[in-house]
Amino acid sequence: MPHLLAADRCWPLHDLAATRRLEARALAQRPDLMQDAGLAVAKLALALWPGSGPVWVACGPGNNGGDGRVAARLLREHGVPVVLTPDEPVPAERPALVVDALLGIGLNRAPSTALAATMAAVQACGAPILAVDLPSGLRADTGQPAGAAAVRADHTLTLLTLKPGLFTGEGRAHAGQIWFDDLGVAADEPASADLLGPLELRERRATAHKGSHGQVLVVGGAPGMQGAARLAARAALACGAGRVYLDLLGAPASEPADPQRPELMRGRLGTLREAVGVVGCGAGEAIAAALPELLARLPRLVLDADALNAIAADPALQALLRARAAGTTLLTPHPLEAARLLGRDTAAVQADRLAAAAEMAARLACTVVLKGSGSVVATPGQRPAVNPSGGPALATAGSGDVLAGWLGGLWAQAATTGAHRVACAGVFAHGRAGKASGVLRAADLVERLATQA
Numbered sequence: 001m002p003h004l005l006a007a008d009r010c011w012p013l014h015d016l017a018a019t020r021r022l023e024a025r026a027l028a029q030r031p032d033l034m035q036d037a038g039l040a041v042a043k044l045a046l047a048l049w050p051g052s053g054p055v056w057v058a059c060g061p062g063n064n065g066g067d068g069r070v071a072a073r074l075l076r077e078h079g080v081p082v083v084l085t086p087d088e089p090v091p092a093e094r095p096a097l098v099v100d101a102l103l104g105i106g107l108n109r110a111p112s113t114a115l116a117a118t119m120a121a122v123q124a125c126g127a128p129i130l131a132v133d134l135p136s137g138l139r140a141d142t143g144q145p146a147g148a149a150a151v152r153a154d155h156t157l158t159l160l161t162l163k164p165g166l167f168t169g170e171g172r173a174h175a176g177q178i179w180f181d182d183l184g185v186a187a188d189e190p191a192s193a194d195l196l197g198p199l200e201l202r203e204r205r206a207t208a209h210k211g212s213h214g215q216v217l218v219v220g221g222a223p224g225m226q227g228a229a230r231l232a233a234r235a236a237l238a239c240g241a242g243r244v245y246l247d248l249l250g251a252p253a254s255e256p257a258d259p260q261r262p263e264l265m266r267g268r269l270g271t272l273r274e275a276v277g278v279v280g281c282g283a284g285e286a287i288a289a290a291l292p293e294l295l296a297r298l299p300r301l302v303l304d305a306d307a308l309n310a311i312a313a314d315p316a317l318q319a320l321l322r323a324r325a326a327g328t329t330l331l332t333p334h335p336l337e338a339a340r341l342l343g344r345d346t347a348a349v350q351a352d353r354l355a356a357a358a359e360m361a362a363r364l365a366c367t368v369v370l371k372g373s374g375s376v377v378a379t380p381g382q383r384p385a386v387n388p389s390g391g392p393a394l395a396t397a398g399s400g401d402v403l404a405g406w407l408g409g410l411w412a413q414a415a416t417t418g419a420h421r422v423a424c425a426g427v428f429a430h431g432r433a434g435k436a437s438g439v440l441r442a443a444d445l446v447e448r449l450a451t452q453a
């Protein structure tokens with residue numbers, strides 16, 4: 001029976017190539033696999049059917065359509081009225097439910113005019129949409145539409161494997177609630193990526209003191225942008241770092257670190273050689289001059305915002321970055337910052353977020369969190385991860401500063417942990433705290449992180 005994908009654990013993701021290998025092996029042993037796929041679709045459709053009104057099963061030319069046809073037959077056997085296209089005319093009245101079985105993993109080009117027209121009719125009919133395997137028109141590996149549009153489903157029942165494209169790029173906006181049925185086939189293929197779940201790196205022993213929990217130095221907050229650095233510092237503090245210091249660029253020594261957070265201290269690199277650096281939040285252009293020393297001296301670094309822009313613009317800084325020890329540097333670009341780092345435009349980054357993150361990680365020899373819906377964590381030599389937590393409540397100024405600070409705070413308390421694991425733990429917790437209706441102001445996000453921790 002299909003089940004709703006649980007968010008309390010990690011899941012393996014399999015790309016198209018791995019899914020095809022798995023499917024071929026499974027079919028060799030179970031040639032009637034499509035009967036089970038169709039049965040899974042029919043069971044979920046029956047559960048979603050309101051009890052009256054026709055179910056429109058929109059079938060395509062391949063096996064995705066085959067799943068739909070099996071489901072349609074089984075639904076009819078259960079007494080559910082079904083309209084099956086293209087064999088029958090598209091229903092004139094609003095159906096009770098639509099099963100989108102037009103295109104699945106066999107999508108290999110922009111939808112033809114005829115299929116695009118059916119996809120548009122499915123979208124326009126006003127009924128809840130259950131997509132089979134993938135919303136039609138969405139690429140399984142990237143989560144991007146292959147043509148002008150992909151179906152926006154309310155539910156997706158994905159079969160055999162979980163595909164990366166359901167969880168990043170446009171995928172989360174198109175898939176709706178994700179259900180999974182492995183059809184009883186063991187996933188004997190290495191995962192292409194991990195779908196993240198909760199991961200706790202912190203431990204507070206009874207004998208702990210503040211020195212046990214590390215130090216964070218936030219460098220940023222040029223005049224007019226001090227809020228960004230303060231949000232990062234507050235997040236590091238909320239995460240449990242033992243001491244958090246702020247180097248507010250260009251501010252007089254008399255300026256308090258944060259008038260609303262007396263726990264925060266002013267500090268500078270000179271005396272804080274063991275701190276985790278969180279560098280770049282609201283830093284402006286001044287950060288470029290400070291970066292060589294920070295890159296050379298601080299043992300662990302989270303680089304965000306203006307630090308990333310400075311690095312993108314300066315090959316000498318890129319060389320310093322590459323020279324750092326493996327596992328000690330974490331970059332948190334949003335898609336525009338990533339585009340600058342890669343020397344291409346944002347659309348090219350978004351077209352394949354997993355590939356873009358991997359390329360940045362390889363070029364700069366560090367861990368990269370490519371932010372946005374379905375953040376991607378990439379590190380040379382490690383399996384990438386995709387984050388399913390969070391949502392549009394985070395699409396507001398300052399939430400990225402909070403992430404950078406939280407990552408720094410986490411790393412301060414897990415000094416021997418590599419950047420990849422810290423990033424995985426941090427982005428999941430940040431997204432989980434950021435799941436809300438409406439908009440979550442960044443300062444409130446810090447408080448939610450503190451209470452969920």
Ligand SMILES: NC(=O)C1=CN([C@@H]2O[C@H](COP(=O)(O)OP(=O)(O)OC[C@H]3O[C@@H](n4cnc5c(N)ncnc54)[C@H](OP(=O)(O)O)[C@@H]3O)[C@@H](O)[C@H]2O)[C@@H](O)CC1
Pocket residue numbers: 023027031032033034037060061062063064065067102103104105106107108109110111112115132133134146159160
């Ligand atoms: N095998 C099994 O037992 C199982 C299969 N399963 C199910 O099978 C699905 C995969 O089936 P699939 O490989 O047949 O691919 P599918 O998504 O139906 O599309 C291929 C067809 O679409 C066409 N086409 C492609 N792009 C197009 C475009 N842009 N515009 C127009 N046409 C386009 C393409 O045409 P062609 O390129 O050949 O001209 C071909 O006819 C998978 O997602 C899952 O639902 C699972 O349930 C497990 C059990």
Ligand SMILES: Nc1ncnc2c1ncn2[C@@H]1O[C@H](COP(=O)(O)OP(=O)(O)O)[C@@H](O)[C@H]1O
Pocket residue numbers: 305334371372373374375389390391392393394395396397398399400401402403430431
């Ligand atoms: N729609 C969304 N779904 C999930 N996460 C989101 C969404 N929009 C934004 N986020 C997250 O919010 C944060 C925004 O970071 P960023 O763009 O750097 O903001 P800022 O620079 O204003 O702090 C990132 O962690 C990003 O992944």
